[in-house]
Amino acid sequence: MSSKFLFITLIYIVSNLFSNAHVIQHGTLEDLLMTKDQFNLGNLPLNDNITYYSYHIHVYFLQKNENQTNEATVLRNQFLQKFNVDSCNDDCETWCPKICHWDLNMAPIGPHPIGSWGIYLPLEQFIDAVNFISINHGNLTILLHPNSGRPKIDHLLNAFWIKSILPLDGDQLSDSAPPPPHEN
Secondary structure: OHHHHHHHHHHHHHHHHHHOOOOOOOOOHHHHHOOOOOOOHHHOOOOOOOOOOEEEEEEEEOOOOHHHHHHHHHHHHHHHHHOOOEEOOOOOOOOOOOOEEOOOEOOOEOOEOOEEEEEEEEHHHHHHHHHHHHHHOOOOEEEEEEEOOOHHHHHHOOOEEEOOOOOOOHHHOOOOOOOOHHHO
């Protein structure tokens, strides 16, 4: 009886993954990466300690789709209120002393291919913020990436995606960023 239950449960899970587009049904590993950028990681020593100083959350929406734009705006307002988030005021691109947000982008910007809004996330708030966004994202795609001072690698190799993977423009990302002020 239990093996039949496990089999039915497995079939249910796999069918949900495919129906919700969480599994890419064809293509190669290169298609999964969705970038033409080539990374030469061979010159990184094995003991190279990469430090994650913070994270960014990017919430994507089809900016010409009224339903998705509304959903993204509602989620943004809920997030800002729950975490008492102020504007980054363009002072915090990579490093900031506290959680903050950027304005709604109603068009592609930088490496981001569609409308988006973003949050600068200190490590101390990672668990609560990711928990909230993963539960409440609805129909929206989420990119969560670390900030290690290597923007291209952070966005394209070390990122987490919720719902779907979107192709980012790696040419818009630099190979390195300055360390946070407290690390100088």
